[in-house]
Amino acid sequence: MPHSATPPSSSFDVFAAGHLGELTGIVPPEMVDAALEAAGGDQKRLRRLPSRVVVYLLLAGALFVGQGWQQVWARLTGGLSVQAPRPAKSLITLAMRRVGPAPLRELFTLLAGPAPAHAGPAARFAGRLVVAIDGTQIPAPDTDANRRAFPKPRGGPNGEAGYPFLRLVALIACGTRTVVDAVFGSDRTGELGYARQLTGALREGMLLLGDRNFATYQFFSDVHGAG
Secondary structure (H helix, E strand, C coil): CCCCCCCCCCCCCCCCHHHCCCHHHHCCHHHHHHHHHHCCCCCCCCCCCCHHHHHHHHHHHHHCCCCCHHHHHHHHHCCCCCCCCCCCHHHHHHHHHHHCCHHHHHHHHHHCCCCHHHCCHHHEECCEEEEEEEEEEEECCCCHHHHHHCCCCCCECCECCCCCEEEEEEEEECCCCEEEEEEEEECCCCHHHHHHHHHHHCCCCEEEECCHHHCCHHHHHHHHHCC
C-alpha cells in the first residue's frame, strides 16, 4: 500500500501530514517520502509504524537526546487532538531496523545547504556568506557493532575509554544555522582529516571561519582553491 493510502477511519491516521507535530513544517512529508523512495525504503504495506513515521521519530530523537524512544514518541505526538497509541519498545526497534540509515542519509542530502533564500544581510560580511567549520566527539552505545566502526580511544593513564567515540565535523552557515555539509567517522581520524572532505562544499562568495586547529598550510590551500 503506498504512502498516500488511508487506513480505516477507526484507527489513528499516522499518514496525515498534520499528525506528526511541528517537524512537518520544517521537513515536509513529501520530502520524507522522496528520501524513502530514493533509499529503497518506500512503504509497501500498512504497518502500525509506517516508514514515514519512523523517520520523524528518528528526527525527534535528535532533539530530545537522552530520552527513551517511548518518551520521544510522547513528545512527537503530544500536541495532537487525538491520542496516538504508544508503540511498544520492541516494535520501535524492529521498525528502525526495517527503515535503516539510508533514508536519513538521503534526507540530509535534500536538506543540506546554506539556505540562501532566507539568508539576510546579517548572514554576510563584505558581501560574502559567512560559514564556519568545527568538530566534536560524540559517545556511542558500547555495542560490538559500534566498537568495530568507532574503536574506543586508545588507553591513557586511566585506561581505555568507557564508550566508543565518533568524530563529527560540520560546515555551518552562520546566519541561518543550517548545515551546509557534514562528515563523521572514527575519532582516530583528526578534525583536519575530515575537514578536507568538506572543502568540496565551499563555493566562491563564502567566508570561512575556523579556530586555530584549522590553521595549516594544506587546509588553507584547499580553502583557497575552492574560491
